[in-house]
Amino acid sequence: MDNIAVSPAAQGKGHGRVLMRHAEAVARDHGYSVIRLYTQEKMTENIAIYLQYDYVETHRAQESGLHRVFMKKRLG
Numbered sequence: 001m002d003n004i005a006v007s008p009a010a011q012g013k014g015h016g017r018v019l020m021r022h023a024e025a026v027a028r029d030h031g032y033s034v035i036r037l038y039t040q041e042k043m044t045e046n047i048a049i050y051l052q053y054d055y056v057e058t059h060r061a062q063e064s065g066l067h068r069v070f071m072k073k074r075l076g
Contacts, residue, residue, distance in 0.1 A: 020053060028075045035075060041067035 004023065006016045027035045039046045041060060047069055051057075055071040062068070 016049070017053075024073070024075060033075055034072050036070065036072045038068045038070045041069050043069075047071075 004016065004019045006019070024035055036058075037050065037055065039050070047057075050071050053073065055073045058070045058072050060067065060069050
């Protein structure tokens with residue numbers, strides 16, 4: 001999966017959480033022990049959400065002119 005997004009009109013209703021949990025379940029079902037993601041550094045609200053979902057920041061880097069924050073979560 002490349003991207004998860006929720007329409008602004010549908011935000012705050014738990015749809016993003018459902019999509020994230022589904023992605024994690026699919027990764028777990030396929031034998032992965034870790035799931036990784038990245039977001040733009042300026043997306044501070046997203047970073048805060050991912051931290052609430054037990055993701056941890058691994059590093060920051062610039063790619064294709066974008067400042068990105070890379071994160072991962074151990075799947076149990």
